[in-house]
Amino acid sequence: MPSGVVVPAEVPARSARKASASGEKARCPAYPELVEFTQDEGYAGPLAGVRVVEFAGIGPGPFAGLVLADLGAEVIGVDRPGGTGPFDVPVLRRGRRSIALDLKSDLGREAALDLAASADLLIEPYRPGVMERLGLGPDECLARNPRLTYGRMTGWGQHGPMAPYAGHDLTYTALSGLLSTVVRDARDGSSPRPVLPGPYLGDVAGGALLLVIGLLAALHEATQTGHGQVIDAAIADGASYLSTFTHALDRAGLWGQRPGNNVLDTGAPFYEVYECADGRHLAVGPLEPHFYAELLRLLDLDLPETDPRHPRHQFDQSRWPEAKLLWEKLFKTRTRDEWSALLEQTDACVAPVLGFDEARHHPHFVARTAYRSVGGEELPVPAPRFGDAGEQPRPVDPVSAPVAPGTDSDAILTELGWSIAKIAAAREQRAVSG
Incomplete structure (x- = not known):
């Protein structure tokens, strides 16, 4: 059965989702199927009880999964057998359980469909058509789970002249026009050259965060209608959307000069x-x-x-x-x-202008407990913070450290109803590993 959240008649206060003073497991009145965290375990997050299935990828897909996990969702990573590839960033895989599947095998595909049937949200990061060729496209998954929100994270989108081709944050922001706004004017009169801002504008802001917003908006609608839908989240679209603010600045007279000569792009001496x-x-x-x-x-x-x-x-x-x-x-x-x-x-x-090591020790971030240890690494706590009226909002408690691909394969398949013999057969056929 899918774990889709049912809209309650009355939404409980956040305090109702905390543990009892005795430390016993409590149950939320509106969602009796959800076991609550104990007081020592802290606040599970506003997405507690939401299940996300995230197919392995790089960049924006894992970051979207990270955000959802940090907000309390249960995230199951569907990893590739044999490893994560050279561009894997372990910290982005924190807070997940992991199952390693060969999606080209019959039993691997069956396991993936069973996962989709149990999920509220799904994230897939492949080029258009890949999931369809695997038999794991939206039609197959929503046939098993009509409430599922199926999120597709690509660079160029599911259609259009660029859709079949490779790209990266740099090329998506370049084509959208957004990169042209991140420049420093050359004082020798030569043409201003864009300054590469790292993966924040495209992969993170235009990709992962807008995907998360789309997933949560569709999840909200599914709780009312019972019907899921497909999210086409393209980084190029997201980068273009982010430039809405720049267009507004232009109309306000704060943009439009030669790049590097505007108020907010290092042109002004007071900015x-x-x-x-x-x-x-x-x-x-x-x-x-x-x-x-x-x-x-x-x-x-x-x-x-x-x-x-x-x-x-x-x-x-x-x-x-x-x-x-x-x-x-x-x-x-x-x-x-x-x-x-x-x-x-x-x-x-x-x-x-602080480096990351300095920022961790700045009095402001120390006072706000802005960093905590996760898996022996000092990392920023999830944002934003949550709290009832009259109390100091605080971050969701840190989630677990990253695990190796396939760490939870057997446990997850058992939860899906697979027998010991079927799991053994899948391992024998190398459809499942870990």
Whole structure:
């Protein structure tokens, strides 16, 4: 039977989903089939009771599974026999159970269909047509489980001239136009060159996070209608959608100049990263005039009106190059930490540019318990935070460390109703491993 969530007549308060003071297992009144976590185990997360089947991939698919696991969903990874490949990132596989299946074998395919029949959400990361050729496409899976939300994570989408071809974050953001907005102007007058921002714009924001939003929206609809659907999540589409904000800035007059010369793309001297005396960097971003005035006050700068940094010239783009040179000269007179001591925890909108190791130990993140140990590694806690009215919201408790592919194969098949003899036969045929 699918584990689809049934909409309750009354949604219980979050506290009702916590354990009793005695530490005994509690059951949620609205979802009596769900065993709750004990008080020591903490808050299971808002997606507790939702089952996700995630077929192995790289990049956005695993990150989407990670987010769902961090929010409390049970995520079962369908891994490849014999390993995860050279681009596997173990930390993205935390919080999952794992079954290793040969999807080209009859018993491997049967196991995958049984998993789909038990799931609320499914994530597959392959090129268009691959799952259909395996007999695991939307038609087959939704025939077994009409409530299933079938999420398809690709670079170019399920149709279109580019759909059959390979790509990566770089090419998806390039074609969408989004990469053209991430530039730094060349002072020698040459053409601005895009700065590669890592996989955050395409794979993470335009891919994984929009897939998660789509999956949860479709899950919500399925709880009302009883019918699942197919999600076509293309990174190129997502990257294009993210540029909606840039289009809005353009219409507001904050974009549209030569790349690298706009307010928010390092053109403005008051929204820039500056090098300090020790070679480290400071992010300076007092956009609003009253925040800019606060920066000048803290720096004890009583500027004449002829100075390009004077408040009356803040948005005069003709004065920006000269002002930026003066700011560069000023910020090189002290170290990053000296500037931070003066300007942090003020309304000047200034922060040091920290590495990950430094960020973990910054007082703000320490106070918010923003990092915890997972599998011996210090990692960011899940976001956002949840809490009842009147209490301090806190992160969902960290999920389990990554496991090797196939670690839970036998246990998962047993839960699906497979006999010991059938599991042994599947192993003999190498349809199942781990």
